[in-house]
Amino acid sequence: MPRGKYGVSEAVIRRLPKYYRYLKEMEKAEIQRVSSKELSQRMGLTASQIRQDFNCFGGFGQQGYGYNVTELRQEIKKILGLYRNYNVIIVGAGNLGQALANYSNFEKEGFFIKALFDINPRLIGMSIRGIEVLDIDQMEEFVKKEPIDIGVISTPKAKAQEVADLMIKCGIKSIWNFAPIDVEVPPDVVVENVHLSDSLYTLAFKMNNGS
Amino acid sequence: MPRGKYGVSEAVIRRLPKYYRYLKEMEKAEIQRVSSKELSQRMGLTASQIRQDFNCFGGFGQQGYGYNVTELRQEIKKILGLYRNYNVIIVGAGNLGQALANYSNFEKEGFFIKALFDINPRLIGMSIRGIEVLDIDQMEEFVKKEPIDIGVISTPKAKAQEVADLMIKCGIKSIWNFAPIDVEVPPDVVVENVHLSDSLYTLAFKMNNGS
């Protein structure tokens, strides 16, 4: 398994957005410095783990002082790759696809939804926050004109693999998959799954097991 | 950290719904038996891990044969707690809340959405698949009449903690949280987070790091 620029484990990667979230909050609250100890208490981690995590990327702190909140937030923003913009399309303009298109917070971090696609004639032609719903047949042409970084799959399960294949054919290298199936992709394509049912079943398990 | 009936790690818990998903597919494809080896190939795990996972719960296989697909699926269904029904309410009837209410698949596994709640007068009175959107002020009364197992938070971040507090006050012990914040709850309450932005940022990180 190749591990790009930063040789970093999945566990660390998953914590990065959480650090980013907490640091944004602290910045908003005008907190200027933070120690690994204080951050650990806020986030429910250990101070050791936090320092280990940051040192995967080179250490942004200062002995005796801690971390500058703004600086640390910016570093993590950089690591996550949020200092550039991403063009996004959503395939599947049903309720979930529309909900995602309506969620304007993604834009604030540079994720711009350029179009939705569907096969349903009733949806095609619609517009959500000014984003058009187009026929899936137009997708290939659309992506040729406007390079797309991320493809979102919000179709039913039965169509998900087909949609993934089409995205890959169009040269899209990153897929955010909401369909309850693990789509198969070539090794240069990244997939991030949001399996809502899996999450709900996990909750069911935990509530029956008091953990 | 107390670990209910089954003393099982988070990593194992997270794999259970995935097993369930694959086994359902195989059952649909009328596959009757499966070995840990074959399942490992389908799922991208190791056979060892699969056998270890199942043996957390007591081993459902037979030497020389493998596992009966239907039986195994049923066992996992039992472990997950999907042989009972769950009453669910959704607080926040915006796009995401509506999308969740519209997603009829949850019902098939026994999760019944009993009502949505909101503060927006424009949404109150609406009906989604026959599920009413009520005023949040009616929630406490509603939950008294109809016991609710799971509360879904699909409000903006700013309201999430308040909503969680209200749910807890109403006796709800399980929260499925879609707001981009970690709500604080007493130790007997279970929270499962779906942090969409975290997931998206993870994807951004990975696409910039070729992992």
Next chain:
DNA sequence: TAGATTGTTAATCGATTAACAATC
């Protein structure tokens, strides 16, 4: 300077993988 807190190395813990006897 003295106190605080990092960056980093070492120790521990837990999860995954390997191996194999048991047995269908």
Next chain:
DNA sequence: TAGATTGTTAATCGATTAACAATC
């Protein structure tokens, strides 16, 4: 019976935690 595959124990690997010298 012979072959296959589990359940389970042991070995390995990786991630988390602890400890502490470096240094602000």
